[in-house]
Amino acid sequence: MEDKVISLNLGDYEKRGLYIIFKDGSRLDLSDELVEKITREYWEDPARIPPEVKKAIDFQRCPFCPLESEGGFCNALRPLLPFLEIVDRYVSHDKVIAVYKGHRKEIYRIADSSMQAALLHLSILSLMHHCQAALPYRKYFYGVNPLMSAKEASARIYMNIFWENKGDKELVNKIISEFKIKLTAASKNEMKRLSLICKNDAFINAVVKTQLISEFLSLDYDKILEDAFQRIELENKS
Numbered sequence: 001m002e003d004k005v006i007s008l009n010l011g012d013y014e015k016r017g018l019y020i021i022f023k024d025g026s027r028l029d030l031s032d033e034l035v036e037k038i039t040r041e042y043w044e045d046p047a048r049i050p051p052e053v054k055k056a057i058d059f060q061r062c063p064f065c066p067l068e069s070e071g072g073f074c075n076a077l078r079p080l081l082p083f084l085e086i087v088d089r090y091v092s093h094d095k096v097i098a099v100y101k102g103h104r105k106e107i108y109r110i111a112d113s114s115m116q117a118a119l120l121h122l123s124i125l126s127l128m129h130h131c132q133a134a135l136p137y138r139k140y141f142y143g144v145n146p147l148m149s150a151k152e153a154s155a156r157i158y159m160n161i162f163w164e165n166k167g168d169k170e171l172v173n174k175i176i177s178e179f180k181i182k183l184t185a186a187s188k189n190e191m192k193r194l195s196l197i198c199k200n201d202a203f204i205n206a207v208v209k210t211q212l213i214s215e216f217l218s219l220d221y222d223k224i225l226e227d228a229f230q231r232i233e234l235e236n237k238s
Contacts, residue, residue: 008110010118011109014101015034017031017100020097020099026061028083029082030122031101034082035079039073043072043073054179058189058192059196061188062074064185076130076186083119088133090098095114095171096111096113098110098111098114122146123207124146124148125146127183127213128141129188133186134179134182134183137175140179143160143161144157144190155216157213158172158217161175176217180214180217183214
């Protein structure tokens with residue numbers, strides 16, 4: 001396989017958030033700061049979100065959302081909005097570069113990706129930083145970044161829950177069960193909202209990654225880790 005060199009000016013990616021660089025050289029800025037600005041513009045523009053859509057039952061915040069009584073725009077949709085007007089310009093297999101900048105100034109994560117994968121990255125970003133229903137569980141996302149696979153993200157979340165609760169399996173399973181219920185419900189509601197404002201199903205497909213995290217949390221990680229450690233031991237002895 002031929003090596004691929006990616007050259008970036010990191011000074012262009014200093015604000016926390018996700019950036020998508022397209023094959024034509026254009027860039028989509030999904031930094032937290034810009035996402036907030038775009039969200040306000042969409043919410044206030046009746047041409048983008050008609051009043052009847054805002055009032056639709058399927059568009060309301062989740063019943064268990066901490067901001068449910070305030071009404072307004074579902075926070076989890078925010079990272080998806082900047083994609084609405086450009087997604088139709090590309091097909092799912094078009095190559096893109098994804099850059100993620102977290103809290104730490106010196107740490108960047110870069111992935112040679114595709115449009116389809118880039119959309120999937122957004123669902124983890126949505127869950128990590130924007131979904132209010134996930135707020136009580138946000139500490140368990142320590143070490144997770146949007147460029148991880150759903151399986152990698154869920155494994156890290158599981159280990160964080162396991163560590164914080166000192167290996168108490170009953171408590172770990174209880175937290176995971178509650179998290180899964182809210183995550184699954186929030187994902188389904190997000191799909192309903194997207195169906196009201198999106199012409200393309202790419203965004204709805206992107207939310208599937210959020211559900212995949214929930215499904216992977218059902219895996220028997222104790223057994224998976226035990227098997228992995230045994231395999232490493234055998235490799236060391238061979």
